[in-house]
Amino acid sequence: MNEKVKRLKFIRALEKFAKSNISYLKDKNFEYETLKQRVQKSYEKLKDVEPVRLNSAYPVALQNYVNLMLKILNEEKIENFQETLLKEANLLHKEKNKTQYKKDKHKKINY
Numbered sequence: 497m498n499e500k501v502k503r504l505k506f507i508r509a510l511e512k513f514a515k516s517n518i519s520y521l522k523d524k525n526f527e528y529e530t531l532k533q534r535v536q537k538s539y540e541k542l543k544d545v546e547p548v549r550l551n552s553a554y555p556v557a558l559q560n561y562v563n564l565m566l567k568i569l570n571e572e573k574i575e576n577f578q579e580t581l582l583k584e585a586n587l588l589h590k591e592k593n594k595t596q597y598k599k600d601k602h603k604k605i606n607y
Contacts, residue, residue, distance in 0.1 A: 509545040
């Protein structure tokens with residue numbers, strides 16, 4: 497398989513993992529045990545995809561977020577983990593959209 501295809505598959509798997517679990521973190525009927533089960537189920541699917549080296553800022557941040565989520569949920573203490581994960585999710589979203597909102601400075605106006 498081509499290296500590009502492997503990288504895209506891995507990034508899509510990471511995004512799917514993060515998106516699914518972030519949406520549950522924002523749910524009003526949030527329960528810790530259910531989140532733990534969902535993360536475990538998502539992680540099993542993620543393990544099926546071959547990991548590759550990531551260079552860009554967003555995919556690296558995405559991989560770090562997934563690792564953080566797994567690390568926090570494997571720890572015993574559960575204090576403020578939801579707030580921490582949501583804050584990191586917002587920073588991840590900001591990183592993804594950073595290039596979309598760039599303003600062209602000193603752009604010549606053509607009338």
